[in-house]
Amino acid sequence: xxxxxxxxxxxxxxxxxxxxxxxxxxxxxxxxxxxxxxxxxxxxxxxxxxxxxxxxxxxxxxxxxxxxxxxxxxxxxxxxxxxxxxxxxxxxxxxxxxxxxxxxxxxxxxxxxxxxxxxxxxxxxxxxxxxxxxxxxxxxxxxxxxxxxxx
Numbered sequence: 760x761x762x763x764x765x766x767x768x769x770x771x772x773x774x775x776x777x778x779x780x781x782x783x784x785x786x787x788x789x790x791x792x793x794x795x796x797x798x799x800x801x802x803x804x805x806x807x808x809x810x811x812x813x814x815x816x817x818x819x820x821x822x823x824x825x826x827x828x829x830x831x832x833x834x835x836x837x838x839x840x841x842x843x844x845x846x847x848x849x850x851x852x853x854x855x856x857x858x859x860x861x862x863x864x865x866x867x868x869x870x871x872x873x874x875x876x877x878x879x880x881x882x883x884x885x886x887x888x889x890x891x892x893x894x895x896x897x898x899x900x901x902x903x904x905x906x907x908x909x910x
Contacts, residue, residue: 787885788834788864792907793817794843795889802901824848832907837861839871 794817799809811819811826818827830843842857860873864883869892872878881894888909896903 786836788862788869788883788890789836790834790888790909792832792834792890793910794828794830794832794905794907796904796906798904799896799901800904802899804899807899807901831910834862837863 795813797809797811797813799807802808811821813819813828816827817829818825820826824847827846828843829846830841833840838859839862840857840859842855844855845852858873860871860876862869862871864870867882867884868880869883870878870880879894881892884891889906891904891906893902893904895901
């Protein structure tokens with residue numbers, strides 16, 4: 760159950776992080792990043808709350824199951840690509856996924872537009888080589904936060 764929710768959460772993060780157009784701040788995000796944590800709090804259903812802190816290999820343990828995410832975000836000149844694969848105890852969950860689109864940053868708001876889908880916005884914060892992006896998931900009321908570090 761939690762593994763499926765992780766997949767759905769990551770896909771939701773991909774969708775709401777997409778953006779359209781260009782802005783002077785887009786270069787602030789340029790580079791390749793690895794997800795270091797993913798949290799979902801204050802959900803309408805408390806069972807949907809998660810707090811995943813990934814180690815250097817992109818893994819964490821949940822209910823004695825090692826879950827690993829092999830994934831990167833690449834941001835370059837207003838375009839982005841995200842790729843990831845999820846494994847639980849060495850078994851693939853859903854295969855490899857990827858998405859691409861455009862993004863802009865205006866102040867503390869990031870707008871991402873996946874190809875062929877509606878754009879979404881979220882709050883973004885920078886701290887050195889790390890960015891934190893957060894938003895509320897309209898479907899379940901969760902406060903979703905992802906932290907990624909430049910590699």
